[in-house]
Amino acid sequence: MGILISPSVLNSDLSDLAGEVGRISAADFVHLDVMDNHFVPNLTFGLPVVERLLARTELPADVHLMIEDPDTWAPAFAEAGARSVTFHVEASSAPVRLARELRKRGARAAIALKPGTGIEPYLDLLPEFDMVLVMTVEPGFGGQSFIDGTLPKIRRTRDAITALGADIWVQVDGGVSRTTIAGAAQAGANMFVAGSAVYSADDPNAEITALRELADAAYRG
Numbered sequence: 001m002g003i004l005i006s007p008s009v010l011n012s013d014l015s016d017l018a019g020e021v022g023r024i025s026a027a028d029f030v031h032l033d034v035m036d037n038h039f040v041p042n043l044t045f046g047l048p049v050v051e052r053l054l055a056r057t058e059l060p061a062d063v064h065l066m067i068e069d070p071d072t073w074a075p076a077f078a079e080a081g082a083r084s085v086t087f088h089v090e091a092s093s094a095p096v097r098l099a100r101e102l103r104k105r106g107a108r109a110a111i112a113l114k115p116g117t118g119i120e121p122y123l124d125l126l127p128e129f130d131m132v133l134v135m136t137v138e139p140g141f142g143g144q145s146f147i148d149g150t151l152p153k154i155r156r157t158r159d160a161i162t163a164l165g166a167d168i169w170v171q172v173d174g175g176v177s178r179t180t181i182a183g184a185a186q187a188g189a190n191m192f193v194a195g196s197a198v199y200s201a202d203d204p205n206a207e208i209t210a211l212r213e214l215a216d217a218a219y220r221g
């Protein structure tokens with residue numbers, strides 16, 4: 001399973017979104033945080049912005065929906081061409097049905113778990129999903145510190161996927177940096193969202209490469 005770096009644009013210059021995405025050509029995906037100011041106490045952008053942005057970049061989009069009622073809103077992001085659509089299990093009333101809707105529309109379907117949400121209720125459902133996002137900060141804002149207490153959940157998730165023999169990605173998001181990425185990779189994450197680490201670097205592409213190399217070395221053990 002490959003190591004993937006998906007920079008979050010949350011802490012970039014959102015008034016020039018296409019320009020900011022143009023600065024991360026070394027990335028594997030671009031991570032787009034859709035926030036509705038209800039599920040999380042922050043407001044970013046929605047479907048019209050994502051649609052327009054997708055027309056301006058070659059990078060596949062990794063859309064992270066931090067919204068209430070993803071059951072209603074998520075399929076439209078898949079229809080708009082997002083390669084991966086992640087919704088929160090805390091907000092969905094029918095995660096399996098929604099994942100099937102996303103897959104039917106050609107997107108990878110992913111569930112996200114807040115730091116306080118366990119993976120256990122979802123272990124039997126794992127084959128329905130292409131990725132599990134283990135949030136390593138409370139969702140809502142960039143620039144927070146990585147919560148080390150989430151590492152056992154990353155490990156449990158990876159072990160369950162390995163036991164299934166399935167090709168399901170484990171993503172981490174929040175506080176990912178040169179300091180924290182190796183620990184997350186050792187615990188079994190293979191996809192890394194990094195916001196401020198990438199966008200505060202003088203050379204975002206060099207930072208992406210450095211993060212990928214650190215994760216790769218740690219993941220292989």
Ligand SMILES: O=C(CO)[C@@H](O)[C@H](O)COP(=O)(O)O
Pocket residue numbers: 008009010011031033064137138139140141142143144173174175176193194195196197
């Ligand atoms: O979803 C979120 C925050 O809710 C993230 O994607 C952040 O944007 C990550 O930012 P850093 O912690 O890497 O600065």
